[in-house]
Amino acid sequence: MNFFYKIIATILAVFVYFPTGSIAEYSPKNEEPELVFSVLSDVHMEGNNTERFNFFGEGVRDVNSATRNDALVFLGDNTMNGQNIEHTFFYGILDRYNHIENVLVTSGNHDLCPSGQNSGDYNTQANQFVSFYNTFMDENVENAYYSREINGYKFIVLASESDAGVQQYLSAQQLAWIENELNSAEESGKPIFIFNHYPLNHTWPFVWTAGHIGLESEALHLLMRKSNNQIVYFSGHLHMGFYDNKLSYVNEDNITYISVPAFGADNNVGNADIQDRGMGLYVEVYESEILVRVRNYAEHKWMEIEYIINL
Secondary structure, X not given: OHHHHHHHHHHHHHHHOOOOOOOOOEOOOOOOOOEEEEEXXXXXXXXXXXXXXXXXXXXXXXXXXXXXXXXXXXXXXXXXXXXXXXXXXXXXXXXXXXXXXXXXXXXXHHHHOOOOOOOOOHHHXXXXXXXXXXXXXXXXXXXXXXXXXXXXXXXXXXXXXXXXXXXXXXXXXXXXXXXXXXXXXXXXXXXXXXXXXXOOOOOOOOOOOOOOEXXXXXXXXXXXXHOOOOEEEEEOOOOOOEOOOOOOEEEEOOEEEEEOOEOOOOOOOOOOOEOOOOEEEEEEEOOOEEEEEEEEOOOOEXXXXXXXXXX
């Protein structure tokens, strides 16, 4: 079945998206970063939405126009309804236009949770998510949560483990796994990057009440606070865009939280100053700082927003 979808995806990618032309190269702002990666969230690939096919295709080509990019991370809600055909479009375009070696795909409520988002049951949706990821990325992850080490830096991908609707459920098993992952990265002394579709409960005060991790939010928070490493926690889900006062960026002791806007859908939650679609992050990691630059990947231009995390 997986091989069948890979053939179909290859064929469909040729017909659902037509590149607009060449894209100018761009580079890290400073010389010789230790690590560079891009983060996109909430692509919401929809089976009959040609605009999102084009947005996604332009975005993937733009990400690959960077002279340096060690990884590409998606923060979940990659599909609108968790359908096979939507995963096929998502991975088909990605497979055709992406050349970045490390691709990490996070799951969101639209990908996994039938409650008002898609049909089927959680286990079927989760198995489908893992199967597509392993097939197209040539990986062998067992769960929708997993980790990767890239250039000596720990990347941790989290996932909901039940149909909790627009919230997230983290099992005791996943929390124990997270603790082990954090501990294993401690000796490096390097920042740890956590990617989760859902923000922690206390991070953004004005979003809808259920738009966070569920009851396990405080348990995850305590695990991160215990770490001796600096942690950068990326989340999507909220569709809230960016604020001139940097309200989508919060420092708390050893943790920095960054909210990533929706790439394929409107960013109209919380009256953000910048609500454009197509935006994502270009993250440059240096010895003494992390530079987070906001780029509209679909329109191939930089936004006038940058965050600096001092190390």
